[in-house]
Amino acid sequence: MVSIAEPIAKPASPFRFLLDRREVLNAVLISPAILYVFLLVGLPFLLAIYYSVSAYTLYDPTWRFVGIQNFLDVLKNPVFLRTLGNTFLFTFASNFLGLVMGKFGAFLLLQPFRGRRIVRALVILPWAVPIALATIAWEWIFDSLYSVINWTLIALGIVTRADAPNWLGSPGLAMLCIIIINAWRFFPFAIVIFLAGITAVPQDVIDAATVDGAGFWRRNYQIIVPMILPIVAIGLIFGIVFTFTDLSIVFLLTNGGPAGATSVLGFEGFQVGIASGDVAHGAAISLFMLPVLLVVVIGMLRFIRRREI
Amino acid sequence: MQRIIAFATRRTLFWLAIAFFVFVCAFPFYWMVITSFKENSDLYNVANVPFWFTEPPTLEHFRYLFEQTLFGRWLLNSAIIGVCVTTITLLAAVPGGYSLARMTGRSGEALGIGVFLTYLVPPSLLFLPLSRIVANLGLQNSMWSLVLVYPTFTIPFCTWLMMGFFKAMPIEIEEAAIVDGCSLFGAFVRMTIPLSLPAILTVVIFTFTLTLQEFVYALTFVSSSAQKPVTLGVVTDLIRGDVFYWGELMAGALIASVPVGIAYNLFLDRFISGITGGAVK
Numbered sequence: 001m002v003s004i005a006e007p008i009a010k011p012a013s014p015f016r017f018l019l020d021r022r023e024v025l026n027a028v029l030i031s032p033a034i035l036y037v038f039l040l041v042g043l044p045f046l047l048a049i050y051y052s053v054s055a056y057t058l059y060d061p062t063w064r065f066v067g068i069q070n071f072l073d074v075l076k077n078p079v080f081l082r083t084l085g086n087t088f089l090f091t092f093a094s095n096f097l098g099l100v101m102g103k104f105g106a107f108l109l110l111q112p113f114r115g116r117r118i119v120r121a122l123v124i125l126p127w128a129v130p131i132a133l134a135t136i137a138w139e140w141i142f143d144s145l146y147s148v149i150n151w152t153l154i155a156l157g158i159v160t161r162a163d164a165p166n167w168l169g170s171p172g173l174a175m176l177c178i179i180i181i182n183a184w185r186f187f188p189f190a191i192v193i194f195l196a197g198i199t200a201v202p203q204d205v206i207d208a209a210t211v212d213g214a215g216f217w218r219r220n221y222q223i224i225v226p227m228i229l230p231i232v233a234i235g236l237i238f239g240i241v242f243t244f245t246d247l248s249i250v251f252l253l254t255n256g257g258p259a260g261a262t263s264v265l266g267f268e269g270f271q272v273g274i275a276s277g278d279v280a281h282g283a284a285i286s287l288f289m290l291p292v293l294l295v296v297v298i299g300m301l302r303f304i305r306r307r308e309i
Numbered sequence: 310m311q312r313i314i315a316f317a318t319r320r321t322l323f324w325l326a327i328a329f330f331v332f333v334c335a336f337p338f339y340w341m342v343i344t345s346f347k348e349n350s351d352l353y354n355v356a357n358v359p360f361w362f363t364e365p366p367t368l369e370h371f372r373y374l375f376e377q378t379l380f381g382r383w384l385l386n387s388a389i390i391g392v393c394v395t396t397i398t399l400l401a402a403v404p405g406g407y408s409l410a411r412m413t414g415r416s417g418e419a420l421g422i423g424v425f426l427t428y429l430v431p432p433s434l435l436f437l438p439l440s441r442i443v444a445n446l447g448l449q450n451s452m453w454s455l456v457l458v459y460p461t462f463t464i465p466f467c468t469w470l471m472m473g474f475f476k477a478m479p480i481e482i483e484e485a486a487i488v489d490g491c492s493l494f495g496a497f498v499r500m501t502i503p504l505s506l507p508a509i510l511t512v513v514i515f516t517f518t519l520t521l522q523e524f525v526y527a528l529t530f531v532s533s534s535a536q537k538p539v540t541l542g543v544v545t546d547l548i549r550g551d552v553f554y555w556g557e558l559m560a561g562a563l564i565a566s567v568p569v570g571i572a573y574n575l576f577l578d579r580f581i582s583g584i585t586g587g588a589v590k
Contacts, residue, residue, distance in 0.1 A: 026411060030408040030409065033424070037427050040439070041430055043438075048435065104326075121574045123330055128573035129338070134337060136558055137559065141336075151359050238429075248525060251528070266431070283437050290434070
């Protein structure tokens with residue numbers, strides 16, 4: 001018998017040939033991700049749109065179609081208009097502040113100095129640590145009675161205990177607090193983005209500019225900043241989108257108060273849709289974010305693409 | 310002489326600016342540490358200097374946290390959620406990122422941007438419909454709802470990261486494997502995946518930290534204490550009505566923040582190269 005030496009013929013599966021084609025393999029490999037995202041982002045998104053034009057509530061889960069009635073109700077509510085204004089103020093003020101601090105911080109961290117790694121590690125913390133936990137720490141810092149800021153102000157003789165500011169209790173200050181916390185959370189990310197961008201600028205470009213007589217400010221704002229704009233734009237997309245839709249800072253720190261002074265869109269959607277169970281109106285409120293998000297994202301992506309070509 | 314003074318002024322200003330940044334960033338965390346080790350009588354006495362201990366430090370808040378609250382359970386929940394979400398994410402994002410990186414032409418580019426955009430669809434837009442879906446699946450008030458929902462943001466994010474890493478890996482390695490007799494799929498499994506282990510580790514770490522950072526979905530879906538992840542448990546269960554257990558709150562926040570802070574710092578550079586690698590080739 002010679003069969004000992006005979007190789008066992010592998011059964012050739014038809015799938016093997018298919019998987020050996022690049023297009024087929026690519027399609028197969030991407031499908032789990034696409035499927036998951038389609039089922040749990042795409043469908044819910046469509047569902048949110050449907051809720052917003054229906055009369056659905058937790059207590060009366062009907063699918064009755066009411067057209068744009070929910071949106072009209074929401075727009076008629078003066079609280080909502082204030083919420084919308086707050087959201088814009090919160091988003092732009094904190095992103096602007098974060099970006100300015102980020103640029104400045106990146107400039108500092110670019111210099112070589114002893115202990116730079118430790119400084120960077122500490123500076124990155126606000127962005128790394130879960131924002132809900134950091135917000136609680138801030139709430140303690142802004143506490144009405146035991147605020148460490150007030151203690152310091154009193155100890156320095158700037159204010160007396162009787163007229164010490166009630167940070168989270170007065171409308172203007174509460175708004176300032178949530179803006180500061182969000183800028184505090186965002187600016188380490190801005191630093192990181194700026195650093196990544198600046199280190200990617202070729203040194204010879206900077207040298208050439210120096211030889212041509214460009215001073216510090218010129219090098220900074222006419223060479224480096226324009227060159228890193230695409231990467232900054234990506235960072236800014238993240239910053240604006242996540243601030244505009246944020247609800248955790250407001251939910252934990254002020255609960256929208258005092259008297260709606262810090263209510264933002266995400267928070268209002270949560271209050272109406274989950275806490276009160278009025279899913280339809282909650283969905284309508286949340287959907288007001290969509291046009292702004294679309295404008296920001298499309299604008300930035302076009303901008304990035306134009307600069308790449 | 311004048312130059313020396315100018316130099317000294319510049320150095321002083323520089324260090325002052327550094328000190329300012331470090332103070333602003335680290336103070337809330339210093340505050341967590343100080344508060345969590347202070348006696349209540351020390352904490353709630355406005356006559357004491359708050360920046361340091363007037364009475365000797367205590368472990369009372371930590372003891373209370375582990376013995377009188379469900380804090381240990383929350384940590385365990387977060388670990389279970391993190392492991393499950395990371396597994397699901399890896400199964401979808403590693404092949405997905407590879408596929409996007411190797412796709413050529415317009416369709417690949419469009420899909421890549423599509424993935425990036427899904428990451429930007431915010432939780433505050435999706436939590437209403439998702440809460441209904443979760444309820445219909447019978448997962449309401451259970452941490453498994455979070456295992457189901459968290460991959461909706463970790464998969465797009467990690468697919469994008471993996472795409473950046475795979476794009477940086479030369480395709481010639483796979484071609485060499487194919488010449489040596491590997492199938493296309495075999496080249497991916499036997500060459501590309503082992504070579505990208507550092508990238509995969511980065512994705513694991515960041516998926517884990519993303520699940521710890523998430524708050525909105527947890528707040529919406531889970532309300533029974535025993536099912537909460539640590540981030541939610543600390544900020545909701547240690548406040549009873551109007552009474553804030555500040556010592557316990559800060560102790561819990563501290564324990565939950567430390568691992569995330571360390572992980573971020575160790576993997577930051579890889580993370581940056583991944584996130585920008587996908588964006589600017």
